Amino acid sequence: MRAAAGRLLVVDLDLSQPKLIGSARGALAAHRQAGTPALFLLRDMSPRSQMQANALGAQAILPAEAQAPILLDKVGAMLGLLREDTPNAVLQKRFVRASAALAGLLDAAGAGGPLPVETIDDSVEAINRAADGGDLDVWLDLVWQHDDATYQHCLLVSGLVAAFARKLGFAEGDRRLMTTAAVLHDVGKARIPLGILRKEGPLTVEERGVMRQHPQIGHDMLVAQGGFSPAVLAAVLSHHELLDGSGYPQGLGADRISDPVRIMTICDIYAALIERRSYKPPMAPADAFATLVEMGGKLDVDLVRAFGDVVLGASVKRLDRLATPPGAGGAEEAA
Structure with missing residues (x-):
């Protein structure tokens, strides 16, 4: 059998x-x-x-x-996600813990109950320690084993943000805030109808309008519960804002978009571009990064350059060769 x-x-x-x-x-x-x-x-x-x-x-x-760690290790091993005889065994365990915590978070959000703060903290710790290992490719390979697009996207963005914050030299407390914001950035999608959330194909104009409500929904959920920092609230609400004012939900300009939000937006768009969906193949890392570059004044050019060092693993000179016209339309919609 x-x-x-x-x-x-x-x-x-x-x-x-x-x-x-x-x-x-x-x-x-x-x-x-x-x-x-x-x-x-x-x-x-x-x-x-x-x-x-x-x-x-x-x-x-x-x-x-x-205890939960023992149970998660056993489940991960039986699903083939954990193998003690591999050099990535520790990272795999951290991934299983983060994945289970995210499932609990989204279930609670969808049911209208309070978000499990301890579970969120556990997932943030697991993701940041995984980022300390420095092997982003292994993390991405594990994420792509998820069939659920929302789980896949949240885990991708969280891993990218954790790796980026580490690369930028953030202090541990700031890294926790950034990764917390990444874990929570799409929590509002738990209240979006599944027919839209899991649609196998591009959304209609009307469906896109519903989907665009998720930042405000997520922000309102966190405010109602209380206890989340202003930096986390701002990232959840504004991760689809763009520096030229063409983003949503508020159409903010560059002067009202903080650096943590700019980082989140870059990671969010890149994650959407490299995701494996039933209706589109994933972009190669170099092509996805080139798309970020081509978005020009929509994104922070200096942060995009630094992000290239994270996802391409080498010094990025593309920004010095390419012009920076207004970005290609639709990239931000992919997230």
């Missing part, structure tokens, strides 16, 4: 009850036949319960009270 790619069944049952075991056997049969790996969480780790779990198709067993 071959495991269903990217799928994992987590089973939490009281195996001390014979009736439940019988029902579970039938319910799990199709998953066993499909080769879906199963992780059983047991309230009772007795030999009898473990034998029952194995008989039901368990490939791995953990106590139900297992």
Whole structure:
């Protein structure tokens, strides 16, 4: 049997009850036949319960009270995201933690509940420590294993912002603020209708208008909850603003757009350009960076030059050779 790619069944049952075991056997049969790996969480780790779990198709067993890091490591290993025998094992663990935290954040936002501050802090720590490793390509490869476009985009932007802030020499506290803003920058999309959010193809004018509401929605959510810094609020609200005033939602000019927001915008646009979507192939890094350059006065030229060192891994001289006319229309819409 071959495991269903990217799928994992987590089973939490009281195996001390014979009736439940019988029902579970039938319910799990199709998953066993499909080769879906199963992780059983047991309230009772007795030999009898473990034998029952194995008989039901368990490939791995953990106590139900297992701490989140242990659970995430096991899930990541079973999904093939974690391999202890690779040099990137530590980074992979951090990615799994950040990904799980982002899922919890977006679920809470979509349900209208309070955002899990501790979970957000955990994801920021995982992403910043991953950026310390300096291997952005590994992070991108892991992100591209996500099928959900919103998760993929948020993780891409967060990884890029963390790497960029590190490259610019930000102090640890400022790095935390920047990465927090990146994790939260698209939280408003959790309130956008799924038919628009997951549409496989370009949006209509009307759909684009709905999508453009997400910065204001996200900002209002954070303000209502309270406790988020002005820098984070500004980045969430203004990450689609452009220096020439052509952005949204407020059409701000350069004099009202702070450096952290400028950094976020660059990372956001670049991430959208290199993303793998069903309706468009990803741009190569050099082509995506060239698009940023061609946007000219819409973006901060000095920051774009520095960003090139992050994503291309070499000193960027393209800015000295290319003119900087107004940017190609539509690039900012891709995010």
